[in-house]
Amino acid sequence: MQLAYIARRVLIFLLIVWLAATLNFFLPKLSGEDPVRAKLLQSAQLGGYVQAGLEDMVKVYNQRFGLDKPLWRQYLTFLHDTARLDFNYSIANYPRTVGQMIAEAVPWTIGLLGVTTLLSFALGTFLGALLAWPGAPRWMRWVMPPLWAMHAIPFFLLGLILAYLLAFQVPLLPIFGGYTAGAVPTLSLGFIWDVVSHALLPALSIVLATTGGWALGMRGMMVTTMGEDYVTFAEAKGLKSPTIFIRYCLRNAILPQTTALALALAQILSGAVLVEVIFGYPGIGALLFQAIQENDFFLIQGIVFTVIVALGFATLILDVVYPWLDPRISYRRES
Amino acid sequence: MNAEILRVERLRVSYDHPQGAVHAVDDVSFSLQSHERFGLAGESGSGKSTMALAILRMIRPPGHIDGGEVWLGDTPLSSQSDEAMRRLRLAGISLVPQGSMNALNPVLRIKGQIADALEDHGIALSPRELNARVAELLGHVGLAPEVAEMYPHELSGGMKQRACIAIAISMGPKVIIADEPTSALDVVVQRQVMATLGRVQQELGAAVILIGHDMGLMAQFVDRLGVMYAGRLVEIAPIAEILAAPRHPYTEMLVASLPSLERKGEMRGIPGLAPLLRDLPQGCAFHPRCPRAIDRCRGERPALREVAPKQHVACHLA
Amino acid sequence: MLGYLRRNPSLAVGIVLLSLLALFVIVGNLTVDTSLARPLSVRALQPPSWDHLFGTDRQGRDLLAVMVAGTPLTLKIGFVAGFIGVGIGTALAFTAGYYRGTVDAVIRGVADVGLTVPGLLVLILIAVSVRGGLTVNEMAIIVASLAWLNPTRTIRSQVLTLRERGYVEVARLNGMSGPAIILREMLPNLLPYLAATLVNAVSAAILASVGLEVLGLGPVESPTLGMTLYWINFNAAILNGWWWWWLAPTVIILIVFLGLFFLTVGLDEVANPRLRRSA
Numbered sequence: 029m030q031l032a033y034i035a036r037r038v039l040i041f042l043l044i045v046w047l048a049a050t051l052n053f054f055l056p057k058l059s060g061e062d063p064v065r066a067k068l069l070q071s072a073q074l075g076g077y078v079q080a081g082l083e084d085m086v087k088v089y090n091q092r093f094g095l096d097k098p099l100w101r102q103y104l105t106f107l108h109d110t111a112r113l114d115f116n117y118s119i120a121n122y123p124r125t126v127g128q129m130i131a132e133a134v135p136w137t138i139g140l141l142g143v144t145t146l147l148s149f150a151l152g153t154f155l156g157a158l159l160a161w162p163g164a165p166r167w168m169r170w171v172m173p174p175l176w177a178m179h180a181i182p183f184f185l186l187g188l189i190l191a192y193l194l195a196f197q198v199p200l201l202p203i204f205g206g207y208t209a210g211a212v213p214t215l216s217l218g219f220i221w222d223v224v225s226h227a228l229l230p231a232l233s234i235v236l237a238t239t240g241g242w243a244l245g246m247r248g249m250m251v252t253t254m255g256e257d258y259v260t261f262a263e264a265k266g267l268k269s270p271t272i273f274i275r276y277c278l279r280n281a282i283l284p285q286t287t288a289l290a291l292a293l294a295q296i297l298s299g300a301v302l303v304e305v306i307f308g309y310p311g312i313g314a315l316l317f318q319a320i321q322e323n324d325f326f327l328i329q330g331i332v333f334t335v336i337v338a339l340g341f342a343t344l345i346l347d348v349v350y351p352w353l354d355p356r357i358s359y360r361r362e363s
Numbered sequence: 364m365n366a367e368i369l370r371v372e373r374l375r376v377s378y379d380h381p382q383g384a385v386h387a388v389d390d391v392s393f394s395l396q397s398h399e400r401f402g403l404a405g406e407s408g409s410g411k412s413t414m415a416l417a418i419l420r421m422i423r424p425p426g427h428i429d430g431g432e433v434w435l436g437d438t439p440l441s442s443q444s445d446e447a448m449r450r451l452r453l454a455g456i457s458l459v460p461q462g463s464m465n466a467l468n469p470v471l472r473i474k475g476q477i478a479d480a481l482e483d484h485g486i487a488l489s490p491r492e493l494n495a496r497v498a499e500l501l502g503h504v505g506l507a508p509e510v511a512e513m514y515p516h517e518l519s520g521g522m523k524q525r526a527c528i529a530i531a532i533s534m535g536p537k538v539i540i541a542d543e544p545t546s547a548l549d550v551v552v553q554r555q556v557m558a559t560l561g562r563v564q565q566e567l568g569a570a571v572i573l574i575g576h577d578m579g580l581m582a583q584f585v586d587r588l589g590v591m592y593a594g595r596l597v598e599i600a601p602i603a604e605i606l607a608a609p610r611h612p613y614t615e616m617l618v619a620s621l622p623s624l625e626r627k628g629e630m631r632g633i634p635g636l637a638p639l640l641r642d643l644p645q646g647c648a649f650h651p652r653c654p655r656a657i658d659r660c661r662g663e664r665p666a667l668r669e670v671a672p673k674q675h676v677a678c679h680l681a
Numbered sequence: 682m683l684g685y686l687r688r689n690p691s692l693a694v695g696i697v698l699l700s701l702l703a704l705f706v707i708v709g710n711l712t713v714d715t716s717l718a719r720p721l722s723v724r725a726l727q728p729p730s731w732d733h734l735f736g737t738d739r740q741g742r743d744l745l746a747v748m749v750a751g752t753p754l755t756l757k758i759g760f761v762a763g764f765i766g767v768g769i770g771t772a773l774a775f776t777a778g779y780y781r782g783t784v785d786a787v788i789r790g791v792a793d794v795g796l797t798v799p800g801l802l803v804l805i806l807i808a809v810s811v812r813g814g815l816t817v818n819e820m821a822i823i824v825a826s827l828a829w830l831n832p833t834r835t836i837r838s839q840v841l842t843l844r845e846r847g848y849v850e851v852a853r854l855n856g857m858s859g860p861a862i863i864l865r866e867m868l869p870n871l872l873p874y875l876a877a878t879l880v881n882a883v884s885a886a887i888l889a890s891v892g893l894e895v896l897g898l899g900p901v902e903s904p905t906l907g908m909t910l911y912w913i914n915f916n917a918a919i920l921n922g923w924w925w926w927w928l929a930p931t932v933i934i935l936i937v938f939l940g941l942f943f944l945t946v947g948l949d950e951v952a953n954p955r956l957r958r959s960a
Contacts, residue, residue: 044794051803055810180942182888184895185934188910188927191919257465263421264460265480265530266452275479279470291796298801302892306914320809320896328809332802343797355514356469 041344048336049110052329126330137311144234152242160250179240183299187233187306230307249281290346369395374431385641387413389594402585403574410594411574415542457531459541467515474511500529521552540572593648600674610676612653692947698940709749717743718750718904736925751904758890761821763883766828773833778840795830808898815900877948884941
């Protein structure tokens with residue numbers, strides 16, 4: 029039974045990967061032109077400067093996606109390349125390949141997103157649980173409205189405000205980049221602090237904006253859980269307050285909360301992309317922005333695909349972890 | 364010698380509602396002897412479940428206990444500290460809920476749900492002792508030791524109910540309140556569960572308050588019956604008396620509605636609907652539906668009086 | 682009605698905020714010369730003064746005019762996309778939830794997979810593929826293309842619950858046809874919930890469109906709120922100290938989102954009385 033559940037989840041993951049690749053293939057066909065030619069045209073319009081290597085790229089492109097080949101052939105070639113993670117060259121940054129550029133940017137984003145998501149989820153969930161518990165100190169009530177407000181504001185806006193307050197008005201933290209321009213990456217403490225201080229503002233924006241959401245959600249789940257019959261029985265059993273709070277309420281409320289996490293990943297990523305853009309943080313988001321500016325279609329394709337697959341994978345992991353938390357799932361068929 | 368183990372004196376519980384207070388328990392008094400089986404019968408909305416929670420002092424806002432007292436032996440419960448009350452639950456008075464529905468924590472094994480109660484009551488056991496104790500308890504209610512490792516969703520309704528009974532007797536309480544323990548079960552399983560309950564009660568020497576609306580069940584199980592209507596106690600008497608010669612018109616109609624195995628006849632119900640607890644009629648709460656109501660019933664609320672040894676009725680006509 | 686508003690402060694706050702915004706837009710459009718929202722209309726980079734209440738930006742636009750002209754555009758995108766999204770979503774949700782079977786499996790599968798994919802990225806891909814500058818209407822349609830995913834899922838779960846209710850059974854036994862049951866028995870009961878979903882969808886749509894615009898993928902000529910943010914970023918307005926440039930759109934966007942948020946929370950409480958704040 030458990031195997032069937034995992035198998036289904038993996039299948040969905042593969043479906044997502046396939047869907048991403050297919051989208052990547054068909055969407056540009058919408059406009060009827062190929063991106064390399066478009067770039068060529070654009071460069072020509074700008075006064076004759078032709079991007080180096082563009083001729084070579086056109087050749088490679090035609091080889092793979094030549095319009096003389098039947099559509100299904102192109103499609104298969106595309107799928108094949110994608111499976112090999114060959115995203116072609118970056119149009120604007122030839123001879124660097126898309127793969128290279130993505131590989132450089134990914135660690136920054138994973139670092140930022142990984143830490144902030146875990147932090148805000150843990151913090152928010154615990155805060156939300158406390159807020160729902162009647163035994164919580166009264167002053168905690170006042171924490172709610174600011175959390176609500178911050179949850180409603182999109183990340184990047186919060187980022188803008190924070191940037192102004194903490195980087196401009198009071199030059200506390202650096203506002204741009206992953207580390208001070210020109211610094212040489214070493215494993216020294218100084219460099220590490222440099223990286224961290226540059227990451228603080230973007231991280232703060234994300235954490236502040238999302239913690240509220242988790243707290244509110246958890247509070248809601250807790251309120252529902254606290255109304256359940258088994259909590260009443262737990263109290264009738266004469267259990268201590270902390271026991272009921274943790275073993276009976278938290279333990280059950282965390283289940284839908286985790287589901288919410290899986291569903292929110294996509295949203296968090298979208299928000300993070302914009303935050304990176306505002307702060308020039310050299311992650312996937314900023315790379316995407318740059319690609320859009322430069323009309324570097326292959327880079328855009330590569331990034332979108334990578335992100336979709338990464339998210340699908342993360343969701344897969346969460347889906348597989350879930351039955352471990354909720355014993356009802358591995359035994360029941362999908363309802 | 365049977366001593367009085369529980370006494371409820373003029374208990375009043377109400378819930379706040381924007382359109383008026385809801386008097387779920389209105390000036391209810393009765394006492395319970397040790398080893399006794401006492402039934403509390405009434406329709407849905409008559410306040411019986413609220414009674415159970417009130418005795419355990421588990422009424423939460425927007426509900427509150429407005430007055431009265433509950434005595435467990437010599438101990439008045441309303442003046443106990445929260446911590447003292449907590450320790451009395453399960454150890455002094457325990458609850459058997461409608462377990463077949465949702466009374467067990469879905470993410471914990473049965474063993475864990477028995478163990479955490481023992482632990483929070485200060486009973487420290489080694490893992491081996493714990494397993495033995497759990498197996499013993501499960502055995503008392505007719506469940507196999509393997510059930511200890513199972514999750515609630517793996518058990519049938521009857522098994523879940525018996526697991527709840529196992530938990531309820533784990534500390535040898537003096538009073539067991541069984542709140543509709545068989546409502547969601549089929550008749551065969553009902554009988555098993557009631558037999559189990561009866562047996563553990565005798566083994567423990569505890570008193571039982573059986574709350575429900577199934578008069579047939581009451582007839583088979585309890586020694587004495589209290590009938591509740593609209594939050595008020597309208598009659599208390601030994602079960603045999605109530606069945607043979609009910610004094611309150613409501614009780615009379617309840618008993619008459621029981622189908623008989625011997626005679627055939629028309630099904631007889633009680634006309635009308637139970638009143639909303641926040642919109643009770645003046646005087647006697649039952650008078651709008653009572654076939655024998657007189658003028659006095661409309662204006663004056665009848666008090667619960669002892670009209671014969673051990674028989675109490677709240678009716679102007681008794 | 683007013684009594685209810687007092688018991689549901691979120692709803693009240695939401696309505697107040699959005700009314701203020703509406704007032705700003707309506708009065709603004711009547712009193713301010715919106716042609717000043719075009720580039721090179723006025724002197725560039727002026728801080729707020731009596732001539733230009735919100736100041737001017739680097740391309741010579743009067744910012745008050747930009748706000749007055751642009752806010753309704755952004756809102757329009759959100760509303761159009763939100764309505765289309767919820768419209769399609771409701772239709773799909775009822776079909777899937779009521780009829781179940783393969784139809785349900787397919788719709789649910791598509792929605793689930795679609796939700797795992799970050800919408801913004803797909804939108805980016807679409808926007809980049811569609812050549813030529815986008816108009817406001819095209820933006821709305823692009824955003825709408827993904828806006829139906831979440832509503833479908835949430836409304837479907839509500840439909841599933843409703844389906845088991847007694848009155849639906851009775852209607853079915855009485856021989857009512859499927860569509861009739863959906864329209865006459867189930868839909869009216871879901872109206873508060875649908876309203877909450879709609880507001881949520883509009884909010885999400887505005888967020889998506891602003892996101893696209895900030896990245897530079899929006900209708901470049903229009904003075905929408907997102908495009909203003911884009912220009913702010915492009916010109917490093919924060920670093921250069923031109924505070925008035927980013928203050929106005931930030932405040933307005935804040936009001937939009939806070940207003941929609943409180944409205945959603947308020948409507949949620951109407952739809953689900955159990956969420957009402959306990960004492």
